[in-house]
Amino acid sequence: MSSDRKKWSIRSSDVAKRAHNPIRQIVDKLKLDPKATKEFISLSVGDPTIFGNFNVDKSANEAIVHQLNTFKANGYPPAHGTLAARQAIATKFGVPEAPLTANDVIVANGCSGALEMCLNVLCDRGQNILLPRPGFPLYASLAETRYVETKYYDLVPEKNWEVDVVQLEKLIDSKTACILVNNPSNPCGSVYSKEHLKAILAVASKHHVPIIADEIYWDLVFKGNTFYPMATLTTDVPILSVGGLAKKWMVPGWRVGWITVHDRHGAFAEILEGLLNLSQIILGPNSVIQAALPEILLKTPESYYAGNIKQLELNTKISVDAVSKIPGLSPVKPQGAMYMMVGIDIPKFKDISSDVEFSQKLMAEESVLCLPGECFNYPNYIRIVITPTVDRLEEAYKRMALFCARHHK
Numbered sequence: 001m002s003s004d005r006k007k008w009s010i011r012s013s014d015v016a017k018r019a020h021n022p023i024r025q026i027v028d029k030l031k032l033d034p035k036a037t038k039e040f041i042s043l044s045v046g047d048p049t050i051f052g053n054f055n056v057d058k059s060a061n062e063a064i065v066h067q068l069n070t071f072k073a074n075g076y077p078p079a080h081g082t083l084a085a086r087q088a089i090a091t092k093f094g095v096p097e098a099p100l101t102a103n104d105v106i107v108a109n110g111c112s113g114a115l116e117m118c119l120n121v122l123c124d125r126g127q128n129i130l131l132p133r134p135g136f137p138l139y140a141s142l143a144e145t146r147y148v149e150t151k152y153y154d155l156v157p158e159k160n161w162e163v164d165v166v167q168l169e170k171l172i173d174s175k176t177a178c179i180l181v182n183n184p185s186n187p188c189g190s191v192y193s194k195e196h197l198k199a200i201l202a203v204a205s206k207h208h209v210p211i212i213a214d215e216i217y218w219d220l221v222f223k224g225n226t227f228y229p230m231a232t233l234t235t236d237v238p239i240l241s242v243g244g245l246a247k248k249w250m251v252p253g254w255r256v257g258w259i260t261v262h263d264r265h266g267a268f269a270e271i272l273e274g275l276l277n278l279s280q281i282i283l284g285p286n287s288v289i290q291a292a293l294p295e296i297l298l299k300t301p302e303s304y305y306a307g308n309i310k311q312l313e314l315n316t317k318i319s320v321d322a323v324s325k326i327p328g329l330s331p332v333k334p335q336g337a338m339y340m341m342v343g344i345d346i347p348k349f350k351d352i353s354s355d356v357e358f359s360q361k362l363m364a365e366e367s368v369l370c371l372p373g374e375c376f377n378y379p380n381y382i383r384i385v386i387t388p389t390v391d392r393l394e395e396a397y398k399r400m401a402l403f404c405a406r407h408h409k
């Protein structure tokens with residue numbers, strides 16, 4: 001059979017055409033003024049390493065150097081992760097109410113890779129997935145690329161961003177493949193109570209819909225709050241929990257994530273096999289870090305985690321105090337993670353008509369970058385990343401106050 005092509009005509013695939021990162025399109029509009037004299041301060045990227053104040057514990061570096069020097073961790077690891085790495089994840093995250101063995105763990109390329117596998121194994125083209133609004137934009141990007149419909153359940157700011165459970169239930173139909181729950185939350189910094197998580201689980205149980213629990217901010221919670229892994233609160237809802245080293249260990253660039261499979265009464269038998277199949281396509285994270293994972297997960301001293309929480313709590317206090325005093329802005333106090341959502345009272349501003357315009361002008365005039373709520377499907381808010389150093393945060397809020405004073409009616 002001969003080809004009838006007479007010239008080059010190469011089109012990108014359907015999948016590539018559908019692939020998009022909604023943050024990118026918005027952030028591209030937020031330009032630094034080339035004539036700006038003020039030093040640029042980014043409150044926009046959820047990467048705690050940028051300012052040098054949050055580091056991985058030294059013991060993790062030592063574990064990696066040790067593994068390098070054995071010359072034994074340089075080969076291809078098994079596709080779903082080495083037994084030692086999976087065993088360490090099972091030991092760290094398994095509890096009597098939700099026990100884990102190494103066979104229930106799949107190692108992935110970051111939590112993003114873990115999420116991709118979860119969506120791929122649970123959702124077919126034409127089905128739908130229930131996502132939080134506001135929420136982390138990767139969920140929708142993954143779903144839409146795969147022709148999976150996205151339906152949004154609202155988080156209620158007046159209730160510390162709890163899920164509108166009544167609305168959640170109404171969204172479920174015969175095509176609902178799963179519910180994604182993110183706790184603690186990006187972008188909200190919320191941490192759900194046991195009772196609230198149980199209310200969500202009750203809906204999932206009633207309609208037999210499995211859950212993907214994005215628990216990447218595992219235990220990053222402030223005084224007065226407790227983190228409950230979702231799988232510990234149910235005996236009948238099957239759950240895929242995803243996590244990684246990026247946030248709790250402050251090394252997003254290491255690209256290590258995982259899925260823990262919490263089956264209930266065999267409901268996930270096919271799903272575990274499907275995940276193993278999917279993991280065969282592209283190998284997980286690099287062999288050296290996998291080899292060091294048992295040390296990193298099981299030997300990092302408790303004082304390291306406590307130190308990070310203390311710093312985040314201080315930054316939260318500084319952020320809430322400063323932003324509450326700025327007319328036109330209303331922060332929702334975070335309970336964990338590393339973000340704060342701030343409501344903008346748009347009608348009170350004389351020349352700002354949206355959160356995107358607020359962020360654009362703040363960037364152009366004050367060289368401070370915050371992501372508009374639009375990036376998280378939630379207009380009239382901005383999201384502030386609270387990991388910068390105290391002096392950078394204070395400077396950013398000083399500039400934000402000047403900016404709002406100029407633009408407020």
Ligand SMILES: Cc1ncc(COP(=O)(O)O)c(C=O)c1O
Pocket residue numbers: 046109110111112113136182185186214216244245246252255256257
């Ligand atoms: C809620 C949430 N899930 C997943 C991820 C992705 O994590 P990773 O960097 O390990 O891919 C992030 C990163 O910011 C996140 O905030």
